[in-house]
Amino acid sequence: MSSQPHLLHRVGQTLLSWIGLGNAETKLRAHAENWLEMADKVWDYRRDQLTERDAAELRTRTVDLRQRYKTRATETKLKQGIDALEPVLKRTGGAIYPKTALVENVEFFLVAAIVIIGVRTYFLQPFKIPTNSMWPTYYGMTPEVFTTKAEEPGPLAVAARAVIYGAWPHRLDAPVDGEVMIPIGGMERQKGYVHYQTVPGRSWLIFPTQLKEYTLLVGDRPVTVRVPLDFNFDWAVADMFFPTGRVFSGADLLGKFEALQATGEFEDRIVNGERLRWLRTGRRVKAGDRILSFDEITGDQLFVDRVSYNFFRPRVGQGFVFNTANIHSKYMLDDAGNQIEQYYIKRLVGTPGDEIQIREPILYRNGQPISGAAAFERNARREGKYRGYVYGPVYLGSPDEKISVPPDAFFAMGDNSMDSGDSRYWGFVPAKEVVGRPLFIYFPFSRRWGPSR
Numbered sequence: 203m204s205s206q207p208h209l210l211h212r213v214g215q216t217l218l219s220w221i222g223l224g225n226a227e228t229k230l231r232a233h234a235e236n237w238l239e240m241a242d243k244v245w246d247y248r249r250d251q252l253t254e255r256d257a258a259e260l261r262t263r264t265v266d267l268r269q270r271y272k273t274r275a276t277e278t279k280l281k282q283g284i285d286a287l288e289p290v291l292k293r294t295g296g297a298i299y300p301k302t303a304l305v306e307n308v309e310f311f312l313v314a315a316i317v318i319i320g321v322r323t324y325f326l327q328p329f330k331i332p333t334n335s336m337w338p339t340y341y342g343m344t345p346e347v348f349t350t351k352a353e354e355p356g357p358l359a360v361a362a363r364a365v366i367y368g369a370w371p372h373r374l375d376a377p378v379d380g381e382v383m384i385p386i387g388g389m390e391r392q393k394g395y396v397h398y399q400t401v402p403g404r405s406w407l408i409f410p411t412q413l414k415e416y417t418l419l420v421g422d423r424p425v426t427v428r429v430p431l432d433f434n435f436d437w438a439v440a441d442m443f444f445p446t447g448r449v450f451s452g453a454d455l456l457g458k459f460e461a462l463q464a465t466g467e468f469e470d471r472i473v474n475g476e477r478l479r480w481l482r483t484g485r486r487v488k489a490g491d492r493i494l495s496f497d498e499i500t501g502d503q504l505f506v507d508r509v510s511y512n513f514f515r516p517r518v519g520q521g522f523v524f525n526t527a528n529i530h531s532k533y534m535l536d537d538a539g540n541q542i543e544q545y546y547i548k549r550l551v552g553t554p555g556d557e558i559q560i561r562e563p564i565l566y567r568n569g570q571p572i573s574g575a576a577a578f579e580r581n582a583r584r585e586g587k588y589r590g591y592v593y594g595p596v597y598l599g600s601p602d603e604k605i606s607v608p609p610d611a612f613f614a615m616g617d618n619s620m621d622s623g624d625s626r627y628w629g630f631v632p633a634k635e636v637v638g639r640p641l642f643i644y645f646p647f648s649r650r651w652g653p654s655r
Contacts, residue, residue, distance in 0.1 A: 260291075331504070336617045339521070341502050342432060346499055347442050349442065366647045374418070377489060378489050380422070383420075383482055384396055385473070386478070395436055416435050424473060438496045441496075505641045520574075524546055524548075549575060552607040556568055563592070611632055
């Protein structure tokens with residue numbers, strides 16, 4: 203028992219030496235440990251290349267220093283042992299010793315990269331939620347609109363919000379006097395939504411990527427803004443120009459636009475060679491006025507547990523992450539017709555053998571209202587921001603339709619059913635494509651920070 207406090211003391215002293223807080227003896231002993239480790243490495247890797255004389259001297263000096271270290275020799279004698287070993291290492295070390303700072307840094311980063319890749323592959327994978335299909339349980343990128351300049355954050359607040367929330371500011375000013383107008387549709391897949399074009403851009407000002415470019419009109423002058431592909435600009439437009447009733451999805455906005463269309467508040471114009479329908483907002487501005495101001499808030503970033511599902515079967519009610527590479531459907535093709543291969547997060551609502559049905563707003567599993575997650579119950583009651591489950595375009599398209607989950611597959615749905623591309627569109631998730639379950643939201647530092655729900 204008496205050796206345990208001594209061992210703990212030595213460990214504590216070593217840790218203190220590593221961070222520069224140990225006494226002179228502790229630092230010298232840590233120094234000796236490093237020399238002994240280096241000597242052993244040179245011996246293991248280069249002894250067959252050394253002359254008999256160099257090999258003998260290397261072993262003699264190493265044994266001598268190790269003996270002084272073990273017997274807790276005085277600082278003076280310990281330093282003498284180190285000083286005697288160092289020139290031998292310089293003569294016999296080859297490429298192992300002495301090292302340049304560049305070599306040491308390269309080795310450090312290579313080891314760190316291997317560790318990070320290993321952890322990411324087998325244990326914890328970072329994942330960023332891009333869209334709002336799981337809203338309000340998990341947030342994708344969302345806008346925070348400022349209707350007046352007085353509401354906008356100042357320079358310090360902008361910097362703080364970038365660190366805390368991952369917020370990126372967008373400020374659009376009027377180039378001339380006139381009414382603000384918004385382009386609607388123009389392409390079949392955008393019918394009823396704010397029209398945009400896909401353009402090349404940069405992520406973090408460095409990495410090539412694709413962006414959505416939206417063009418508004420002030421009088422007859424275009425004003426453009428670029429946002430990430432997964433950002434729902436429609437929310438920003440609705441909050442800025444049609445603030446009555448919060449908009450949470452394209453379906454909500456489409457309903458607003460259809461109501462406005464009935465009043466005849468549209469005008470057809472050709473802008474940049476393209477004929478579009480332009481929605482009149484009724485908002486007239488002067489040159490220099492702010493016409494749209496919002497912060498682009500990053501989506502929730504979380505760690506995914508890749509270990510558990512190797513031992514336990516996913517259960518209904520859990521959020522789960524999967525790869526879309528082998529989900530074959532027209533809804534899993536990009537604009538060029540290529541298979542979308544990325545990670546999605548949805549809620550697991552059906553396992554093999556389950557029968558799934560929707561009777562708006564309730565989701566049924568095996569003939570009973572589904573249970574296993576708070577989101578199920580909140581959607582069934584249309585509680586707060588949860589707006590209930592709705593029918594799908596391909597599967598579960600009516601209250602009478604039922605679907606059975608086949609072996610080795612799962613049925614996935616988003617909590618934000620009105621704005622979620624899920625199994626109602628593209629069918630089942632192959633069991634082999636399941637990656638893991640969300641574990642912890644590590645960014646942004648919002649009220650959702652902490653263990654995943």
